[in-house]
Amino acid sequence: MKVAYELVNARREKLAQMLQDQAYIPISNVCSQLNISEATARRDLAFLEANQRIVRTYGGALVEYNQKFPSFLERQQVELKGKKKLAKVARDLIIPKSTCFFDAGTTIYALAFELKQKPVEGVKIVTNSLPIAELMTGVQGIEVHLLAGQYLHRQGVIFGEATVKTVRFYDIDDAFMSAEGFDQKGLWNSDATVVEFQRQVIRQSSRKVFCLGAEKMGKRAPVFLSDWGNVNVLISDAISSDLPVYSQAQFKGKIFSI
Amino acid sequence: MKVAYELVNARREKLAQMLQDQAYIPISNVCSQLNISEATARRDLAFLEANQRIVRTYGGALVEYNQKFPSFLERQQVELKGKKKLAKVARDLIIPKSTCFFDAGTTIYALAFELKQKPVEGVKIVTNSLPIAELMTGVQGIEVHLLAGQYLHRQGVIFGEATVKTVRFYDIDDAFMSAEGFDQKGLWNSDATVVEFQRQVIRQSSRKVFCLGAEKMGKRAPVFLSDWGNVNVLISDAISSDLPVYSQAQFKGKIFSI
DNA sequence: TATTTTATGATTGACTTCAGTCATATATTG
DNA sequence: CAATATATGACTGAAGTCAATCATAAAATA
Numbered sequence: 025m026k027v028a029y030e031l032v033n034a035r036r037e038k039l040a041q042m043l044q045d046q047a048y049i050p051i052s053n054v055c056s057q058l059n060i061s062e063a064t065a066r067r068d069l070a071f072l073e074a075n076q077r078i079v080r081t082y083g084g085a086l087v088e089y090n091q092k093f094p095s096f097l098e099r100q101q102v103e104l105k106g107k108k109k110l111a112k113v114a115r116d117l118i119i120p121k122s123t124c125f126f127d128a129g130t131t132i133y134a135l136a137f138e139l140k141q142k143p144v145e146g147v148k149i150v151t152n153s154l155p156i157a158e159l160m161t162g163v164q165g166i167e168v169h170l171l172a173g174q175y176l177h178r179q180g181v182i183f184g185e186a187t188v189k190t191v192r193f194y195d196i197d198d199a200f201m202s203a204e205g206f207d208q209k210g211l212w213n214s215d216a217t218v219v220e221f222q223r224q225v226i227r228q229s230s231r232k233v234f235c236l237g238a239e240k241m242g243k244r245a246p247v248f249l250s251d252w253g254n255v256n257v258l259i260s261d262a263i264s265s266d267l268p269v270y271s272q273a274q275f276k277g278k279i280f281s282i
Numbered sequence: 283m284k285v286a287y288e289l290v291n292a293r294r295e296k297l298a299q300m301l302q303d304q305a306y307i308p309i310s311n312v313c314s315q316l317n318i319s320e321a322t323a324r325r326d327l328a329f330l331e332a333n334q335r336i337v338r339t340y341g342g343a344l345v346e347y348n349q350k351f352p353s354f355l356e357r358q359q360v361e362l363k364g365k366k367k368l369a370k371v372a373r374d375l376i377i378p379k380s381t382c383f384f385d386a387g388t389t390i391y392a393l394a395f396e397l398k399q400k401p402v403e404g405v406k407i408v409t410n411s412l413p414i415a416e417l418m419t420g421v422q423g424i425e426v427h428l429l430a431g432q433y434l435h436r437q438g439v440i441f442g443e444a445t446v447k448t449v450r451f452y453d454i455d456d457a458f459m460s461a462e463g464f465d466q467k468g469l470w471n472s473d474a475t476v477v478e479f480q481r482q483v484i485r486q487s488s489r490k491v492f493c494l495g496a497e498k499m500g501k502r503a504p505v506f507l508s509d510w511g512n513v514n515v516l517i518s519d520a521i522s523s524d525l526p527v528y529s530q531a532q533f534k535g536k537i538f539s540i
Numbered sequence: 541t542a543t544t545t546t547a548t549g550a551t552t553g554a555c556t557t558c559a560g561t562c563a564t565a566t567a568t569t570g
Numbered sequence: 571c572a573a574t575a576t577a578t579g580a581c582t583g584a585a586g587t588c589a590a591t592c593a594t595a596a597a598a599t600a
Binding site for chain 3 (some may be wrong): 025026027028029050051052062063066082083
């Protein structure tokens with residue numbers, strides 16, 4: 025039998041709440057606590073997952089982690105595999121006792137993940153990404169510094185005017201960054217304020233390392249970030265002869281094509 | 283075949299680590315990532331559960347929420363009850379569209395908790411406490427701004443030189459703060475850098491609201507924070523006639539004694 | 541070196557979860 | 571009021587998970 029929309033929504037809200045409190049609830053409990061059948065319980069979970077409120081697991085669902093960086097986690101799961109290769113190469117470029125900036129986004133998150141597996145001694149990481157900060161914190165021999173700014177829940181990122189200002193406090197050796205697209209002209213991103221921030225980072229870093237997946241090659245995004253003259257190291261899994269930097273006198277960096 | 287203890291422990295440690303990073307891992311992934319059989323994977327999970335490092339779920343395992351801010355959550359649970367009363371009073375002092383600084387610590391966390399229950403429209407919260415930021419983020423009509431600095435995992439706090447510097451970017455209406463002790467002379471805290479930071483906040487806030495539990499009355503801590511002249515509002519559950527401010531000509535603020 | 545201990549993988553059967561299909565009752569819409 | 575849309579529960583087979591048992595090989599111990 026059909027049931028009023030309100031009731032359905034209220035129940036789903038309650039389920040979301042329950043998951044928040046209990047972190048994990050077996051399906052059977054969901055049924056008994058809400059007095060619904062297994063089928064409906066599953067449908068409710070599916071709904072909440074579709075709305076990115078939870079992450080389903082075999083036998084239940086997770087809120088907690090997902091709630092923190094909802095969209096972030098999603099992207100991560102899909103793309104992490106391909107980025108692992110880039111990340112491993114980038115990881116080996118990190119110098120002991122250096123200060124590194126880690127850009128927000130899944131590409132650099134993968135790098136952070138590799139660094140955690142194989143830490144480099146005395147490294148200071150400066151970032152505006154909370155997932156990266158939480159991943160790296162507590163790792164022996166590594167210091168995490170967060171930038172100031174508004175905490176944007178969905179992206180798990182700290183951002184705003186203050187972020188651009190505070191990055192000036194840091195003297196960065198290596199900046200590990202990514203972009204949404206790259207072509208002969210250079211690097212592109214979709215948000216103007218993000219680009220402004222990234223430019224500030226570029227200005228203040230002795231070495232700029234860009235990790236760019238092959239899928240981004242030839243693509244442009246609305247805002248131009250930088251030409252190839254600012255790139256010291258390019259890491260990509262695109263076929264090396266296809267890389268736009270080959271036709272660039274500008275580019276004087278090193279290429280890791282894998 | 284038997285395997286050296288070291289290897290077993292190392293593998294279990296790695297598994298615990300993996301769970302911390304990924305929050306949830308299906309058994310099948312555990313097997314493939316560690317190159318062990320299902321049986322062993324289960325045994326490892328059982329071990330970690332016995333040591334209270336994880337909570338098992340059907341099909342995988344969860345790292346306890348507690349692990350995130352270990353010491354912080356501990357304190358919170360013990361003391362939250364008494365602080366709820368103070369928090370409710372403080373909550374009602376918050377003005378729509380104002381910018382509020384929220385001090386790190388359990389007392390102000392309780393305030394954040396109350397504010398979440400009953401949000402005030404258009405409030406901007408500036409804080410260096412990650413538990414508070416994560417609690418408040420996503421609440422309708424409330425913006426969260428984090429300060430820069432080193433991320434101290436155990437305390438869940440952002441702190442350091444940069445924290446003091448970045449707080450200057452903000453024009454704070456109301457600062458909600460606490461201290462470890464208070465007496466006739468004024469307020470006390472145990473850490474010199476924390477005090478330096480708090481003084482900066484005091485300098486920049488139009489109104490200074492201190493929430494001080496009765497158990498802190500008459501106590502001193504190593505570092506002097508401020509005399510009563512800087513306190514605009516005092517909220518405490520101590521008996522009002524006992525409060526040291528009564529013998530203070532300095533004190534011109536308002537008292538909420540409950 | 542010989543003996544004991546134990547970490548492991550394979551196997552088993554019971555149990556749980558899952559996605560899909562279908563009939564039905566009720567809300568919603570026209 | 572009639573027609574439509576849809577939320578639900580029951581049922582299904584397939585797949586995943588679990589705890590227990592057992593043989594084995596390598597580490598630990600004597």
